[in-house]
Amino acid sequence: MTTMTPVNEIAQRARSALIAFPLGIYAVSRLVQLALLWWMAPDGKIRDRLLAWDGGHFVRVAEEGYPRGYSYDIDGHLVGNGLAFFPGYPMTVRFVHLVTRLDYGTAAITVSWLAGGAAAVLLCALGTRLYDERAGLALTALFCAQPMSMALSMGYSEALFTALVAGMLLCAHRGDWLLAGLLGLGAGLTRPTGAAAAIALAVAALLAVYKRRADAQGAGGTPVWKPVGAAVVALAGVPAYLLWVGLRVGDLGAWFDIQTAGWGTTFDYGESTLTFLRDAFKAGDGWIQVSIAWMLLGVVALAITAVRMRVWPPLVVYGLIVLVLVLGQAGYYHSKPRLLVPALLILVPPAVALGRARPRTAALVLTGLGAFGLWYGSYLITVWHYAI
Template identity: 55%
Template sequence: MDERPENPRVEPRPGLWDLAGAWRGVLTAVAIFALTRIGQLIMLVWLGNAAHDGESLRGRLLVWDGGWFLRVAVNGYPHGYTYDASGHLEGNELAFFPLYPMLIRGVSALGLSPETAAIGVSWIASIGAAIALHLLGTTLYHRRAGWALVAICCSAPVSVVLSMAYSEALFLALVAGMFVAAHRKVWWAAGLLGLGAALTRPTGAAAALALAVAAIMAVRESRRQAWQPLGAAALALAGVPLFLLWVATRVGDPSAWFRIQTAGWGTSFDFGRSTWTFLRETLSSGDGWIPVSVALILLVALAAAGVALAGKPWLPLAVYGIVAMVLVYGQAGFYHSKPRLLLPVLLTLLPAAVAAARARPRVAVLSIVAWAAFGLWYGAYLVAVWPYTL
């Protein structure tokens, strides 16, 4: 006689928090991140002392783009174009997206100096990015992949910007969080995080497009409450156009943001011609190890993206990675900034994270430590010794 119950009890599927290891798993990810930041700061001090330029560690964390963000936070945006003494158009603060400087202003209203607020917002956002990366790796693969993704991303070459007054830390946190929310179908959070990413960096347009792909996939699975994913995608997609429209209205020129970018930083979309010229000339002449290293980083990132795509990753993440890389490789501008722009792409990091998660723990740890030793030193060198902006 069959004594099995008519309605057997089905065990509920564990939530993402449990899959990620709950507090222990998340705190492990934060500890991994903290180790990379401590190592980076030690290298910055060491190389800075060797440089004998009198710059403090705090000053190094506030250089270059940090100054532009601080001016926006303290003085607001200008009302038009800026010209030099000879009447030539220059870049100005209107090139920089608003969310990061808004947060700096908000935190400094608590009584902190704008400089301290800028570094503090970046560091807090970096912790959020570490948590979001761990959750993303866990929801796409498993817990060890989440930890590996944190370690590999936060110790990558030019990950030094995660400690600086740059917007990359905030953008990375928002993008990774958006993907986690979309994968778990928490659409209100995905929409808000996608909008935040779109108001942080122009590459937020690629993240918004990826969220639209995730929304379409969700609607194809089920048309019930289709307004939630579609509304989230619409909210994120509105971010970049709204800011560009606001700049255009403020200046009185529909192409204002693009003209400012070109005038100040030589940034324009030339379908990769300048990138190809840089790669060809640098690798043929071998003139200077920093340019050669940047060229190799760009080629390795392309190869890594190809390996990732061959593994058929989650489609929205693949779309984001492809579009973001097209924007990075397809635009003219400072060649030594491109590794920084590639940092939040994520697609290029997936093969290493998955491989580390599948390897024996000792092999994975040794490989990541070797990667981190180079990446953290490289970023510290660019800030403390290399005389040009990132």
């Protein structure tokens, strides 16, 4: 019978803590979110709220598969359909349904909850590796309680996508290139912003190749083909789905046409966002509009701060591309806080600051931010009348 040395025992306890603590933070945030939702929902139909808006499209794709082509309204105008939604999340929902026999809606919520827990653990591990354990825990807490972290409880793909991206970045930092490439491919097949994750992995691969070539020893390092191969695999994800949609419909630009028709999503280099900010601050007629305007300015400031802090370059590249894609496109302004949930980079500066603060101060700040963020998400899916 073997016994662990004190050093091994301490290491095992540390690893267990890095799983238990972020899972605890995530579980508490979800329970508080549900309690707020139950308190605020006028009709008490919590499950319907969690499957609202795009959640219905995801469940339909999981249950029925993808349409064969374009969809039109009774006047012959092109409208959005399920082809706008990448397959990673709905196919995972279908798998869970087949394995557990849960109905598709319940399976969708289950996937999001489980993936959110995985994202919390992986983010804590990433933050700990880049900085320290306290920063990792703060990063997890900020992620779980940010405005529109409600999406982590809904039939949406943000939780699964974040878990894949966080896992990819963690593996890349560790040098586990095969797994990093597969996770990057999964991210690319889950959301269009998976392109940002793939480019970030390519940056990590380039850094690894440069480091190997700069190493005077040369021998015994990671073979060049591993990081390069991981980047190539990840970069294939988004183009593969866009090409599949184009071939299925018979028009290579079909995915973009469907997105524009259904959700008004076009890349206008930030013109719509600047117009929204001007209108919100000049003549905003509602507090949601003004609050989102302040949030958008805040995330830009946080991104600039992260760059000045010299955060790990792949994470910077990923976060900045996501920010550009979200702020540079037209579409519903009230969806932008949700679209920024997986951005991650914007959470690093406050996470590092809270990690260095006194525990009591950090706890008070996180409690205050959590109370607002969890309530804000509940408000937007119970009182607010528009899609998020």
